[in-house]
Amino acid sequence: MKTKAIGKIISISGATVRTDLKGLTLFERVSVGEHNLTGEVVRLEKDGTVLQVYEDPSGLGLDEPVRGHGVSLATTLGPGLLSVMFDGLQRPLDVLGDKTGAFIHPLHLESSLDLKKQWSFNPLVKKGDTVSGGIKIGYIAEGFFQHPIIIPPDKNSRVENIARGTVILEDPICRLEDGSKIFGYHSWPMRVPRPYRKKIISQEPVITGQRIIDFLFPLARGGTCIIPGGFGTGKTILEQTIAKHADVDIVIYAGCGERGNEMSELIEEFRELIDPRAKCPLMERTVLVVNTSNMPVAAREASIYTAVTLGEYYRDQGFHVLLLADSISRWAEALREISSSLEEMPGEEGYPTYLASRLSSFVERAGVVETLSGDIGSLSMILSVSPPGGDFTEPVTQALLRTAGSFLMLDTTLANSRHFPAINWMQSYSLYQNILADYFKKNISNDWDVLLSLCREIMHKEESLKEIMEIVGIEGLQEQDRLLMTVAEKIRSDFLAQNAYTADAYCDPQKTMNSIRSITDQFLKGQDHRAGKSENETL
Amino acid sequence: MRLSEHKYRTTSRIAGQLLYVENVLAARIGEVVKVIGPHGITFEGEILEIVKGNILIQLFGETRGLNTENMEIVFTDTIRQVPLSRDILGRRFNGSFKPLDGLPMFYASKWRPARGYPINPVVRLRPEEFIETGISAIDGLNTLVKGQKLPIFSCAGLPAKELVAHILKNARLRESTKKFAVIFVALGLTFHEYSFYLEALQNIESEFVAIINMADDPVMERLMAPRFALTVAEYLAFDHDMDILVLVTDMTNYCDVLREISNAKKELPGRRGYPGYMYSDLASLYERAGRIRNSQGSITMIPVITMPEDDITHPIPDLTGYITEGQIVLSRELHQQGIFPPIDVLPSLSRLMQKGIGAGRTREDHRDLANQLYKNYAKGRELKKLEAIVGRDGMAEADQLFLDFATVFENEFIHQGKQTRSIYKTLDKGLEILERFNLIADNLKKKTEI
Numbered sequence: 001m002k003t004k005a006i007g008k009i010i011s012i013s014g015a016t017v018r019t020d021l022k023g024l025t026l027f028e029r030v031s032v033g034e035h036n037l038t039g040e041v042v043r044l045e046k047d048g049t050v051l052q053v054y055e056d057p058s059g060l061g062l063d064e065p066v067r068g069h070g071v072s073l074a075t076t077l078g079p080g081l082l083s084v085m086f087d088g089l090q091r092p093l094d095v096l097g098d099k100t101g102a103f104i105h106p107l108h109l110e111s112s113l114d115l116k117k118q119w120s121f122n123p124l125v126k127k128g129d130t131v132s133g134g135i136k137i138g139y140i141a142e143g144f145f146q147h148p149i150i151i152p153p154d155k156n157s158r159v160e161n162i163a164r165g166t167v168i169l170e171d172p173i174c175r176l177e178d179g180s181k182i183f184g185y186h187s188w189p190m191r192v193p194r195p196y197r198k199k200i201i202s203q204e205p206v207i208t209g210q211r212i213i214d215f216l217f218p219l220a221r222g223g224t225c226i227i228p229g230g231f232g233t234g235k236t237i238l239e240q241t242i243a244k245h246a247d248v249d250i251v252i253y254a255g256c257g258e259r260g261n262e263m264s265e266l267i268e269e270f271r272e273l274i275d276p277r278a279k280c281p282l283m284e285r286t287v288l289v290v291n292t293s294n295m296p297v298a299a300r301e302a303s304i305y306t307a308v309t310l311g312e313y314y315r316d317q318g319f320h321v322l323l324l325a326d327s328i329s330r331w332a333e334a335l336r337e338i339s340s341s342l343e344e345m346p347g348e349e350g351y352p353t354y355l356a357s358r359l360s361s362f363v364e365r366a367g368v369v370e371t372l373s374g375d376i377g378s379l380s381m382i383l384s385v386s387p388p389g390g391d392f393t394e395p396v397t398q399a400l401l402r403t404a405g406s407f408l409m410l411d412t413t414l415a416n417s418r419h420f421p422a423i424n425w426m427q428s429y430s431l432y433q434n435i436l437a438d439y440f441k442k443n444i445s446n447d448w449d450v451l452l453s454l455c456r457e458i459m460h461k462e463e464s465l466k467e468i469m470e471i472v473g474i475e476g477l478q479e480q481d482r483l484l485m486t487v488a489e490k491i492r493s494d495f496l497a498q499n500a501y502t503a504d505a506y507c508d509p510q511k512t513m514n515s516i517r518s519i520t521d522q523f524l525k526g527q528d529h530r531a532g533k534s535e536n537e538t539l
Numbered sequence: 540m541r542l543s544e545h546k547y548r549t550t551s552r553i554a555g556q557l558l559y560v561e562n563v564l565a566a567r568i569g570e571v572v573k574v575i576g577p578h579g580i581t582f583e584g585e586i587l588e589i590v591k592g593n594i595l596i597q598l599f600g601e602t603r604g605l606n607t608e609n610m611e612i613v614f615t616d617t618i619r620q621v622p623l624s625r626d627i628l629g630r631r632f633n634g635s636f637k638p639l640d641g642l643p644m645f646y647a648s649k650w651r652p653a654r655g656y657p658i659n660p661v662v663r664l665r666p667e668e669f670i671e672t673g674i675s676a677i678d679g680l681n682t683l684v685k686g687q688k689l690p691i692f693s694c695a696g697l698p699a700k701e702l703v704a705h706i707l708k709n710a711r712l713r714e715s716t717k718k719f720a721v722i723f724v725a726l727g728l729t730f731h732e733y734s735f736y737l738e739a740l741q742n743i744e745s746e747f748v749a750i751i752n753m754a755d756d757p758v759m760e761r762l763m764a765p766r767f768a769l770t771v772a773e774y775l776a777f778d779h780d781m782d783i784l785v786l787v788t789d790m791t792n793y794c795d796v797l798r799e800i801s802n803a804k805k806e807l808p809g810r811r812g813y814p815g816y817m818y819s820d821l822a823s824l825y826e827r828a829g830r831i832r833n834s835q836g837s838i839t840m841i842p843v844i845t846m847p848e849d850d851i852t853h854p855i856p857d858l859t860g861y862i863t864e865g866q867i868v869l870s871r872e873l874h875q876q877g878i879f880p881p882i883d884v885l886p887s888l889s890r891l892m893q894k895g896i897g898a899g900r901t902r903e904d905h906r907d908l909a910n911q912l913y914k915n916y917a918k919g920r921e922l923k924k925l926e927a928i929v930g931r932d933g934m935a936e937a938d939q940l941f942l943d944f945a946t947v948f949e950n951e952f953i954h955q956g957k958q959t960r961s962i963y964k965t966l967d968k969g970l971e972i973l974e975r976f977n978l979i980a981d982n983l984k985k986k987t988e989i
Contacts, residue, residue: 011590012568058654059618061567062589085661093661102777102831103656230852231860232888255660257818260826261686261864261891264663293822293862294657336815340807350807350815386861388810389852416885417917418910473929501893 007049007066009033015053015298016042016341019066024049027191029073033064036108038089040073040302043342052338054089054299055106071189073302075309076112078169078185079119079140079147082250083283085267086112088291088303104295113185115170121149121184123162123174132156134372137174140167140184144280148317149173149184153195153372190305194312196369196377205436206322206380209245209506210238212423212496215452215516218440219406220432221320221378222368226328226400229410229422230390236262237500238410238421239324239384244273244282245506248380249319251282254307255290257300257330263290293330301334308365311379318375322382323366328359329386332396348395356399363403406430419497425459444509451513454520455491462488480530487523495519541565545614550607551593555803556759558584558596560612566594569654573613574598576605583635584612585619587804597800599635599759619654619763621770622647625779627748628720634752634760636767653766655773655827664830666864667894669901670839673709673959674702675952676882677889679969680909681867684895685782686830688840688863690790692856694849697869700732702880703786703843704739709959710784718781721747724768726761727792729754736788761796769827769838776836783836785828788843794821794855810854818858825862851886865889878954885917901962904970907983912948912969915978919945944976 007021009032017032017039024030024041032039032053037060043050051066075090085093087104090112100107123138125131133153139146157176167173172181188194202220219225229235236258243251243266255263270283278285287310291303304325311323325331332355339352347353368378383404387394390412401407407429414422440448465481474482495515498504507515545565552559558574570586574596582600589595596612621636626645633639666686672678683689693699707721723740725733733753740747750768752760765787772783787793794813801814809815828840842863846856849871860866870883896905919941926934926942934942952968960968973979 011588013588013590056656058569058652059567061570062563062565062592093659097659097662100659102659102662102833104659105656231857232865232886257822259862259864260658260660260663261666261829263660265665265894267661268665290660292657292660292826293819294826297816297819330818333815333818337819340815346807350809388854389857391852417921418913470925470928473925473933473935475935 005068009060009062009064009066010048012057012060012062014337014341015057015296016338017051017053017057017060017066018048019051020048021066021068022049024068025072027072027189029069029071031067031069031108033060033066035059035106037106038073038108041068042338050342052298053296054302055296071187072192073190074187075190075306075313076185076187077310077313078113078183079142080113080117080169081287081310082142082145083281083286085263085288085290086306087295088256088289088299088301088306090289090306093290113169115185116168118166118168119184120165121163121167121173123164125159125162127159127161129159130157131159131176134374136373137162137182143284144278145284149182150317150373151182152186155180155182188309188313190302190309193365194309194316196316196371197374198370200368200370200376201435202368202378202432203435204439205432206320207247207509208242209508210242210421211498211507211512211515212421212425213242213408214507214509215512216425216455217406217408217423217428217430218432218436219380219382219430220436222366222380223406223432224363224366224381224383224404225406225408225430226383226385226397226404227408227410228385228387228392228397228400229415230387230412233390233410233412233415233422234420235384235386235410236326238423239326239382240266240269241421241500241505242382243286243322243324244270246322247277247320248322249278249285250311250314250321251286252307252311252314252321252323253286253288254304254323254325255288255292256303256325256327257291257293257334258326260292260294263288263292297334297337300330301338304328304331304362308362308379312365315369315377315379316371316373318371318373318377320377321379323379325381325383327384327386328400329396332359351395355395356402359396359399360403363400405432419492420500421498423496425496426463440509445513445517448513451516451520454523455516458484458488458491458520458523480527483523483526483530487519487526490519490522491516541614541616545616547612547614548610550610550612553602553605553607556598556602556800557587557803558598558612560594560596562592563589563594563614564592566614567616567618569618571615571617571619572596573615574600575611575613577609580604595804597759599763600757618652620650621653621767623649623651623771623774625775627771628746628775629748631749631751632767634750634756634764636750636763639749639751649774649778651770651774653763653770654823655766655770657823657826658829658831662831664832665894666830666837666891667900668837669895669962670710671962672706673961674705674880674882675955675960675965675968676880676884676887677706677867678901678960678962679905679952679965680884680913681865681882681887681889682892682895682901683839683889684891685837685839686828687865687889687891688825688828688842689889690842690844690856690859690863690866692851692860692866692868693843693845694869694871695845697871697874697881698879699843699845699869700735700788702869702882703788703841704736705880705959706841707739707743707784707786718779719745720775720781720783721745722768722772722775722783722785723747723749724765724785724787725749725751725753726764726787726789727752727754727756727758727796728788732788758796758799761793762800765793765824769824772838773827776838777831777834780835783838785838785840786843787824787840789845790821790842790859791845791847791855813854817854818861821858822862825859864891873949873953876949878949879956880953882953884913884953885920902966904983905966907980908966908969908973911973911978911980911983912952915941915944915973915976916948919943919948940976944972944978947972947975
């Protein structure tokens with residue numbers, strides 16, 4: 001057996017460990033040292049293997065044992081994931097808290113899910129039915145959520161017996177005539193995208209409830225949006241507000257290398273707030289993957305893969321999933337640290353040369369798909385970026401700009417004048433705008449696109465008039481320009497700005513439409529009035 | 540556990556604070572070693588890297604005068620631990636955690652690793668209890684709460700230490716009878732600054748612990764001193780339910796040592812030569828602040844950072860700002876106008892303020908009041924730029940009002956000299972200034988009438 005082979009540690013540098021153990025496979029999961037720290041194979045060499053350790057390596061010594069697991073680092077998928085907070089390696093943090101107290105110590109857990117917990121199972125098929133990959137054989141009631149149990153792709157047989165009522169994950173839920181057992185949970189290697197029938201171009205938006213996003217820079221289902229911004233520009237607040245209000249079935253929130261206090265705030269709020277769609281606490285539609293900035297760096301790298309695999313799992317059940325990651329820069333920095341400890345040749349700003357390709361293959365895991373069961377599911381992504389010094393020319397922002405469909409640039413000047421969300425309306429863009437315009441015209445209002453271009457025009461003109469005004473003062477402007485400035489100011493303060501701490505935090509598209517219409521009507525009326533007046537004058 | 544003590548005389552290379560030992564049989568990462576140099580000089584080091592039998596050790600002490608032949612390295616088989624006891628209160632230590640006050644070392648009732656362990660995010664409690672500092676610009680507009688980490692971004696020559704002393708003297712939790720203590724960490728301080736702080740500390744009512752690394756002390760100690768301090772803080776806060784305020788000055792010196800060591804290790808430099816892992820390294824300090832369930836205590840942290848070239852985008856303030864929950868930014872311009880404390884409230888921010896203010900915490904009208912002060916001041920400041928171009932006379936009357944408001948706000952609200960203001964005084968002051976300019980908005984009016 002492969003798992004019996006034990007090697008020794010021959011060198012340690014940071015979280016990179018070399019072992020003399022051979023016969024391991026690339027990206028195989030390993031246990032390192034006397035405390036069984038979790039690690040992954042990152043490089044195979046002639047006389048040994050290089051491992052990345054995902055836990056705090058201090059205290060790790062020379063000659064300590066290394067064992068291979070024969071499988072890659074995997075995410076456990078099944079009922080019981082919702083409302084749980086996991087670390088980057090998908091260890092439930094509340095279970096870890098019960099075992100090691102307030103502080104996290106390296107600890108090996110058998111499973112990410114509670115395999116002994118009792119669930120109520122409601123079968124859809126009966127003995128003798130033929131089932132194949134993608135068929136739903138029943139539902140497990142997970143609070144308000146009906147969790148479908150789906151036959152894995154490679155199976156095709158008839159049902160020999162199937163459970164009903166109380167089940168636990170440890171026991172098979174269904175036995176097939178070919179002898180295979182179907183469990184309520186399974187594992188999936190986190191770095192491998194999950195299969196689907198085909199990808200579909202999205203025609204529908206994710207309604208975020210943020211006026212500036214829904215109206216000016218809409219996000220399509222299955223789309224990706226990046227939010228770069230310096231510190232204090234409100235990335236986290238914006239992400240959390242969207243996580244609360246977006247019209248999706250499942251939210252996966254990855255706190256990647258960010259603050260611990262923010263996480264405790266998020267949990268407390270999500271437990272209190274009620275999801276208006278499902279009428280359950282927001283927490284029950286949310287899975288959190290949290291690797292705060294002080295938790296081991298290498299696990300931070302793994303955390304976004306854990307999160308995206310969880311997202312794909314719910315997508316495959318035919319749900320609309322939103323993955324929010326805060327922040328991708330911290331992930332990239334983890335990648336850089338790992339790369340430099342492997343003594344790889346650096347690319348731009350010390351980041352490895354494969355930064356862009358890793359990022360784009362991650363971003364490509366988003367999309368609307370026809371699942372193996374024939375349902376339509378989607379995984380949309382909103383990723384925040386923390387560029388050093390607020391400089392958007394850095395490699396992570398640039399690499400993401402090439403792949404993401406929507407770019408919301410957060411502006412320090414706006415944030416300093418407490419205009420939130422501090423999205424710069426001149427430089428942000430959304431490639432989904434044209435596709436989604438039809439949806440909004442059909443479902444919200446016929447003149448959506450007319451108002452949109454009018455609003456754009458006003459904001460554009462304001463920008464150029466501002467410079468003139470700085471020299472001549474508002475009195476020096478022509479009457480029609482003065483009108484435009486007042487309307488633009490109104491658009492900025494009453495429409496684009498939205499307070500995340502009041503009832504205004506969520507605004508549905510109809511209200512968004514009404515709000516912009518009432519402001520632009522004022523503008524058009526003013527113009528007509530003026531035009532009428534000047535006609536009179538010429539007469 | 541090793542059965543015998545391992546002692547080596549196989550030092551191959553010394554470079555700055557780094558030492559290389561060959562042919563070592565057993566070693567672990569983070570293991571403490573004792574280095575015995577010529578003439579019996581002894582100090583400690585820590586294992587950074589193991590490559591087969593070759594060990595890289597980081598030394599905490601003066602390396603001048605060492606040579607590779609007459610060195611003995613003793614491997615202790617333990618990782619760095621901090622002795623802990625309640626008797627630590629009132630004591631002063633150096634960066635190697637040796638008493639500086641002439642008294643003998645206390646008897647340790649517990650030992651904990653200096654690097655600590657990350658707080659489990661699910662066990663964290665949301666920081667929301669207001670701390671009164673007596674400074675209007677902080678209490679009123681950038682409120683500090685228990686368990687927060689709020690750095691002060693200063694520039695060379697600005698009175699950051701006077702501000703810190705002011706906070707030390709006045710910081711108190713409202714309606715709290717619990718034990719409160721200050722842990723002061725000096726990193727690379729000059730004697731002048733040190734004596735100033737020490738005097739301030741001796742004049743406060745609460746107890747304190749000081750860990751002092753002076754400008755001419757071994758630089759390596761600068762990396763360990765904050766870790767000792769935070770381990771002590773965790774012990775006092777979470778084992779003894781105390782409210783701890785950790786004051787670290789100056790983090791810029793810390794980061795410079797980090798760069799020095801990284802350079803000596805021949806690591807790839809990042810921005811401005813600072814190592815790529817500086818974010819994670821700083822986070823391993825700052826993130827130790829907070830509150831946890833099942834404990835009444837808390838760790839609040841105020842690091843002081845001197846921004847090189849007054850540049851807020853410099854890696855040190857930049858990375859700090861990404862980790863901490865806001866920042867207090869000092870302004871050279873305000874300082875030149877004679878305003879104390881010279882806090883520029885526009886780039887300053889307290890991320891945890893929303894939860895710490897309002898009815899039951901400070902006062903019901905606090906949020907609206909702060910928003911309006913902020914909004915009007917921002918407008919006034921914006922107009923000041925215009926004033927520089929067109930002159931005051933070229934401006935509309937309404938705009939002149941905001942100009943005056945900004946000036947009065949700076950001179951009367953932000954400026955308070957040696958005075959201490961309670962939160963109520965601060966709020967009343969703000970309200971009074973708004974009233975004077977007839978700028979009270981309707982939503983606030985309603986609240987104040989009630």
